[in-house]
Amino acid sequence: MMAVYFQIPHADKDQAKALGARWSTELELWYAATDIVAGRLAERWKQATPPTPLDTFPGEDRAFGQATRLYVDMIPSSCWLTNVRSSVSADDWKQISLGVKQRAHRHCEVCHAPADNANKVFLEAHERFEYVNGVQVLRRLVCLCSKCHGATHYGHATAKGQEQEARAHLMHINGWNSAELEAHIRSAYALWSSRSFQQWGLDLSILTAAGVQVRLPSQDERLRQGVDLSALRT
Ligand SMILES: [Zn+2]
Incomplete structure (x- = not known):
């Protein structure tokens, strides 16, 4: 059967x-x-329709963001909630994240590790954006292990008490000493801070070109969830 x-x-x-x-x-x-x-x-659970993985996004630059192997890339606070996950349906997100993991042959595209459930290392789809001319542009989707993903969202890792793991992983993957790590983190925070002072448009055209319906949250919806843009320049 x-x-x-x-x-x-x-x-x-x-x-x-x-x-x-x-x-x-x-x-x-x-x-x-x-x-x-x-x-x-x-007798206990509902049947599910298996998702069709989506792995082709016209216009995607799959080499985007490879100047440094693993780097801190924090989302400006003025862009919170305008990520892919909150702009597409749960079913579409499932198809996208499955496709991104499958085409990477279920390995992290940065450190090449597979998932390791016993040690709580999972694979996740991560969005890489470029910030250009007032627009946050989705350039690429990348399959990351939770260690690389955590280091990338360094501010979030710090808030969850996982700062030491993130630091150790950045040093290990890039072969950095602690001075190199500090310099990188300082410049990542400076970039984050300057980007957080302005409002950004959002360009998810690599998804719409793949037939995914995108629905951006309104400023009111974002305000209700704590993202207040009223004081920021456009
Ligand atoms: Zn990794």
């Missing part, structure tokens, strides 16, 4: 496994490989 996929919440995974469910790494979904298992799972 064909595999039958199910929407099984993470909290139910042990129960599902005990009933014979299997995990598809490719599609990141639980499935039944036999009718008997499908029948058991159907």
